[in-house]
Amino acid sequence: xxxxxxxxxxxxxxxxxxxxxxxxxxxxxxxxxxxxxxxxxxxxxxxxxxxxxxxxxxxxxxxxxxxxxxxxxxxxxxxxxxxxxxxxxxxxxxxxxxxxxxxxxxxxxxxxxxxxxxxxxxxxxxxxxxxxxxxxxxxxxxxxxxxxxxxxxxxxxxxxxxxxxxxxxxxxxxxxxxxxxxxxxxxxxxxxxxxxxxxxxxxxxxxxxxxxxxxxxxxxxxxxxxxxxxxxxxxxxxxxxxxxxxxxxxxxxxxxxxxxxxxxxxxxxxxxxxxxxxxxxxxxxxxxxxxxxxxxxxxxxxxxxxxxxxxxxxxxxxxxxxxxxxxxxxxxxxxxxxxxxxxxxxxxxxxxxxxxxxxxxxxxxxxxxxxxxx
Numbered sequence: 127x128x129x130x131x132x133x134x135x136x137x138x139x140x141x142x143x144x145x146x147x148x149x150x151x152x153x154x155x156x157x158x159x160x161x162x163x164x165x166x167x168x169x170x171x172x173x174x175x176x177x178x179x180x181x182x183x184x185x186x187x188x189x190x191x192x193x194x195x196x197x198x199x200x201x202x203x204x205x206x207x208x209x210x211x212x213x214x215x216x217x218x219x220x221x222x223x224x225x226x227x228x229x230x231x232x233x234x235x236x237x238x239x240x241x242x243x244x245x246x247x248x249x250x251x252x253x254x255x256x257x258x259x260x261x262x263x264x265x266x267x268x269x270x271x272x273x274x275x276x277x278x279x280x281x282x283x284x285x286x287x288x289x290x291x292x293x294x295x296x297x298x299x300x301x302x303x304x305x306x307x308x309x310x311x312x313x314x315x316x317x318x319x320x321x322x323x324x325x326x327x328x329x330x331x332x333x334x335x336x337x338x339x340x341x342x343x344x345x346x347x348x349x350x351x352x353x354x355x356x357x358x359x360x361x362x363x364x365x366x367x368x369x370x371x372x373x374x375x376x377x378x379x380x381x382x383x384x385x386x387x388x389x390x391x392x393x394x395x396x397x398x399x400x401x402x403x404x405x406x407x408x409x410x411x412x413x414x415x416x417x418x419x420x421x422x423x424x425x426x427x428x429x430x431x432x433x434x435x436x437x438x439x440x441x442x443x444x445x446x447x448x449x450x451x452x453x454x455x456x457x458x459x460x461x462x463x464x465x466x467x468x469x470x471x472x473x474x475x476x477x478x479x480x481x482x483x484x485x486x487x488x489x490x491x492x493x494x495x496x497x498x499x500x
Contacts, residue, residue: 134159134459135196139188139212140203141166141175143296144226146307148253148441148448149201150179155436159456165191171308178307188212192219198459199223201452203253205319206326210235213250217242222458224451226253228330229472231321233480233498236473243469249458250469251451254334256389257467258450260428261409261421265393265400266339268411268419275396277340280374284332285387288380291315292323292356306440315357323358324380325351325479332389333376335404337474338467340393342368344474346494349482354381364482376478407445 163183166172185191199222294315352361364376389404409421428444441448457463481493
C-alpha cells in the first residue's frame with residue numbers, strides 16, 4: 127500500500143543507540159520523508175535524542191503518538207521484550223514499519239504479526255542490513271533459479287565481540303565517539319528486557335540471512351548454550367532440520383578477542399556451493415563444472431551510490447548498510463516498492479531461536495517447530 131503524497135510521514139519509536147544511529151538520521155534527512163515525531167518511555171533518553179537532532183515533537187507514550195499524529199510508517203527500536211506489544215499496536219493503526227531484530231521473542235507472536243500485516247496489506251521490514259547487500263541478492267537469485275539443485279547442508283557461523291555488552295558495560299567511557307548520540311547501557315545484560323544474549327543479538331542476523339538466502343523453513347532444533355560468566359547466553363550451538371530434509375549447523379560466540387570476528391555462511395547443494403563472508407565482504411558461487419562466480423561487492427561503488435542527503439548519517443555505509451531498512455520503508459510508503467527484508471524471514475528466525483532456547487531449557491532435547499504452536 128503506497129502513499130498518495132510524495133513525502134512519507136514517519137516516526138521513530140525508541141530513541142536509544144541504534145535508532146539514533148540508523149533510523150532517525152535517515153528519516154530526518156531523506157528528501158522524500160518527514161520525521162514527524164519520536165517517542166521513548168525514558169524521558170532522559172528522549173531528551174538526548176531530541177536535542178541532538180533538533181526534534182521538538184516528542185512523546186513518552188508511543189500509543190499517544192500513533193493516535194495523535196497522521197503517520198504512514200514507523201521505525202521500532204525498543205527493548206526486545208517490548209517488540210511484540212509495540213509492533214502489534216502500530217500494525218493495528220495501519221502503519222508500515224521497520225522492526226529491529228529480533229522480530230519478537232516467541233514464535234506465536236511472530237506468526238500473529240505477520241498475519242496482521244498480510245491481512246491489512248502492510249509491510250514489516252526486518253532490520254537486517256546484510257539482507258540488502260548485493261552478494262546476498264545474487265546468491266539468493268542463483269539458489270532460487272535451481273541451477274545449484276537441492277540444498278543438502280548449511281554451515282552458519284557468527285563470531286563477534288559483544289561480551290562487554292552482556293556484562294552491562296557499553297564501553298562508552300572507554301571508547302570516545304563509539305556512540306554518536308547515546309549508548310545501549312546495560313539493556314543487553316538484562317535477560318528480562320533482552321530475552322537472551324548472543325542468540326537474540328547476533329545469531330538472529332546469521333539465521334535470518336540463512337532463511338532469506340535459501341527460503342527454507344526450520345522443522346526442529348537441538349541446541350546447547352554457555353553463558354560464561356554473565357546472565358545471558360554468549361556461546362551457541364544448534365543443529366537445525368529444514369523442511370526440505372537438509373541440515374544446518376548454526377554456531378556463534380560473542381566472546382571474540384583480538385579481531386573483528388566472522389560471519390560465514392556456506393550453502394552446499396547437489397550441483398555446487400555458495401561461500402559468503404559478511405565481515406570480509408566477500409562471496410563466491412561454485413558451480414558443478416568448477417566455474418567460480420565472484421559476487422563480492424564493490425564497497426567503493428556502493429558508498430558512492432549512497433544518496434548524498436544521508437551519506438553522512440552515522441548508520442550509512444556500504445559494508446553494513448544500516449540506513450537501508452529505513453530507506454526501504456520510505457520507498458514502500460511513497461512508491462509501493464518491494465519489501466527487501468520481509469517479516470516472513472524474521473518469523474522463521476524467531477521460530478528457530480524460540481526452539482533453541484527451549485531445547486537448552488530441556489537439556490538439549492530436540493524441539494519441533496510445530497510444538498511452539500499449542
